[in-house]
Amino acid sequence: MIRVLVIEDEQDLAENLLDYLELEGMLPDHASNGLAGLQLARSNRYDVMVLDLGLPKLDGISLCQALRQDGSDMPVLMLTARDSLDDKLAGFAAGSDDYLVKPFEMAELVARIRVLAARRSGQSRRLTQADLVLDLDSQQASRGGALVKLSPAQFTLLETLLRAAPSPVSRSELEHALWGEDTPPSNALKVHLHHLRKALADAAASGAPELIETVSGVGWRLVSVTQPEEAQ
The missing domain is CATH 1.10.10.10 (Winged helix-like DNA-binding domain superfamily/Winged helix DNA-binding domain)
Known part of the structure; x- marks a missing residue:
């Protein structure tokens, strides 16, 4: 079962994400700001992180950089309303693995989460x-x-x-x-x-x-x- 950490400050979107992931048989956890999300990521094991780029207290880019500096190999899927090439390159440079622009289809998000979870070495047979x-x-x-x-x-x-x-x-x-x-x-x-x-x-x-x-x-x-x- 895939464990997903969702770090999203938009409450309605976060609730919809959590409900949908649960319906898809995943185990989601949630943080509404960057600092809380970083603490959860450091204290628990997740298969994938769904990370909003614009977060209070600690933005998504800085959070992702902190994780990579910790040595974390957790796949990160960034969510953002910004779709410029520079924004995407900044996300990848910080250590994200994938990028999804809001608004998006939930089915596409789930498909990308499954792909990212399968890439991790923890999926070895x-x-x-x-x-x-x-x-x-x-x-x-x-x-x-x-x-x-x-x-x-x-x-x-x-x-x-x-x-x-x-x-x-x-x-x-x-x-x-x-x-x-x-x-x-x-x-x-x-x-x-x-x-x-x-x-x-x-x-x-x-x-x-x-x-x-x-x-x-x-x-x-x-x-x-x-x-x-x-x-x-």
Whole structure:
């Protein structure tokens, strides 16, 4: 499911965007000014950002530049009422990936979002980290060539961690990946993580290190066995 951050200060347009994206099966989030949008982008993972160019507190160009300086590879689709070549070039120079001029058709916006989401490396069908391989087409995982037996929930957790690696993933992001908005009791996630750790350990060679690391106050991440200083 595609997670979209919409940063738009026109309330009516923002509400229409959020409603339409939800109907298209996406998970939209919203900020009404540039500073709030930048904070959301830095604290959560999104597949695509839909970014208005003219924003209060921090304009779209400056926001996009700040993201790229952070090292973010999130695809950015800029929205603007300005359609001059100079405006488009400024947006691309700041790090945007696509450009849509207002007014626009919602169907075109959704099509462009899907294309941008598919470009991201997170859409790879074969995810790897250290000696771990997750094949999304066959729905199988292996460690050091040995099959890792995973439940559907464990598979989802591992995919989410692999897509983010080596960055950590927060509790809320993992819970959202598993259950959407219907979050179960607080210890359910830890139970699934415990069983995932055990499944990875059972498939590993004797003495192989732990791959899932707890990042205090942040969440969890997958670490590489080639970097022992990061291991637990």
